[in-house]
Amino acid sequence: MQVVLTGGNRGIGAQMTSQLRARGETVVATSRDGSTGSTLDVTDTAQLSAFAAEFEDPLDLLICNAGVYLDKGQSLGNGYAAQAWADTFSVNVTGVFQTIEALLPALRRSSAPKIAVLASQMGSSERAGGNAFIYRASKAAAVNLTRNLAIDLKPQGVAVGAYHPGWVQTDIGGMEADIDAATSAAGLITQFDLLGPDHTGVFENYDGAVMPF
Template sequence: MASTAAPVAALVTGASRGIGLALAQRLTAQGPVIGTCRRAPPAAEGIRWAEAEMTSPASIAALADQLEGAPLERLICNAGIYPDKGQSLEGGYPPEMWADSFAVNVTAAFLTVQALLPNLRAAQAPRIALISSQMASHTRAPGGSYIYRASKAAVLNLGRNLATDLRGDGIAVGIYHPGWVRTDMGGSAAEISVDEAANGLAARVEELSLATTGAFLTWDRREHAF
C-alpha cells in the first residue's frame, strides 16, 4: 500500500556543519529536510535533526523510523572523514584508521541507501547523491592520503554500481566532487567557499535524472575522469 505521508524533500547525512549544512539549508526550498548529526545542533529553519552515528549499522537502520514511511525524494550521502592527512608512508596509516574511514565514508553510505530504499522507491523521480572527491580518480595520483583516496574511490565505484541496479526502480544516482572547499577538512587555502560548493551541488542534484545516472561530476557541472 502506498504511503499517505507527505514526501520528505531530502535527507542529508553529515549535515551539522560545512558543506552538508549549507546543502541541507538550500534543499529546504524543495520541502522538509532531515539532517543527520552525531549530536543535535542548534535549530535550523526547515531542517529536522536526526542523531545518527555513521559507524553504527543499527543507528543508520533507525533512520528509516525518522521518515515514518514517507517518500524520500533526495538522499544526499555527505558524511565523511579525512583522518590520514599528513600521515607518513613509513609507519603511518594504522589499520584502525583504515577501518574507521571506510566505516564512515563507504559502508555508512551503502547502509544508508539500503535502509532508505523503500522510501526512495515510494517517491516520484527519486535521486541519490554520493559525495566523493576528485581524489577518487585514477587520473590524480600525487601520492599520500592513501586511506581517504581509497575510500573515495570506493564511493565512486559504489555509485556507479548503484546506478546500474537502481535504474529499473527509477532512482537516479549521481557521484560528485564538491570542489576543494574552505572547511575544517579542506583548510583555509582551499579554492572555493562553502556557499559556492553548496550552490553548485544543489543545482547538480536538481538536474540529476536517469539520463545522467552514474555520472561523476564536479560541483560546477564538469565531467570528471573516473
C-alpha cells in the same frame, strides 16, 4: 521535495541544508550529536535501521555527505594505521552503502528518487596525486559504489550520482582551500537537480564538469 542529508551540522552539509530549505525543500539534516534535530551516526546500523523505520514519507533525494579524512598529512612508513583504514572505510564506504540500503524503501516511494554521494576528485584514479592513501582509496570505492548502484537501481527509476564538491574551506578542506562552502553547496544543488533516469551513474564536479574515473 523531501531530502535526507547526512552530516548536516557543519561544513558543506550545513550549507546544502540551509540553501535547500531556503528554496522551500523539506530537509531532514542528520548529525552524530543530534544538534540538527535528527541523530544519525552512519556507522551505527541500529541507528540507521531505527531512522529508516521512522521515515514514512516518500524520499526524493538522499545526500550522503558525511565523511572523514583521517590520514591527512601522514607519510609512508609513519602513519596509515590499520585502525585508520577501518575507521575511514566505515564512514566513507560502508556508511554510505548502509545509509542507501536502509533508505531504499523510502526512495522507492518517490516518483523521482535520487541519491547523491559526496565523493572527491581524490577518488579519481586518473587524477592520482600520491599520498592520503586511505582517503583516496575510500573515495575511489565510493565512486565505484555509486556507479554500480546506478546500474542496479536504474530499472527501479532511482538515479545515483557521485560528486566532487571542489576544494572547500571546511575542516576537511582546510581554510586555504579554493572556495567557500556556500559556493560549493550552490553548485552541488544545481547538479543534483540534473540527476535523473537519463543522467545517472555520473561523477561530476560541483560546477558540472565531468570528473575522470
